[in-house]
Amino acid sequence: MPSNAKLEVSRRSLFLAAGAALLTSGLSSKPALAEDAAVNMDQLVKETMGDGAVKMEKVTLDTPDKAENGALVRVPVKVDHPMAADNYIQSLAIFVDNNPKPLAAKFDFTPEMGAIQFEIRIKMAKPSKIRVIAKSNKGILYGAAKQVEVAEGGCAG
Helix, strand or coil, X not given: CCCCCCCCCCHHHHHHHHHHHHHHHCCCCCCCCHHHHHHHHHHHHHXXXXXXXXXXXXXXXXXXXXXXXXXXXXXXXXXXXXXXXXXXXXXXXXXXXXXXXXXXXXXXXXXXXXXXXXXXXXXXXXXXXXXXXXXXXXXXXXXXXXXEEECHHHCCC
């Protein structure tokens, strides 16, 4: 085809191609209902961190109550747990219930890393509960959760 030739695409064929792409990618499936989110979150936590009740202790989540910028939400995390060879936190995950992909981050630790205290920035599209779940090498789950509001338009006004 010569370089100056125009590729003619009708509006109808463009919409047909876009529709076919959506169908094959699975994006046309119905969105999850709000009621399903809590059930799915429990399942996601179980799949990611293991089975068992989460003890709401030892984990501190110091996120502000209202994020001024949903694109950069501060998530300071601290875990008050020994990091000894026979008793340590082996992994930690951060979940944001109302995000399209609720698993925001997952970290693995070794006893040699020492105390767990860090801060990350995550993206939140709308107000949501943030959950931090830590798992010890003995399989015990510890956690913290906090509802965080997100300012519309990035302005906390």
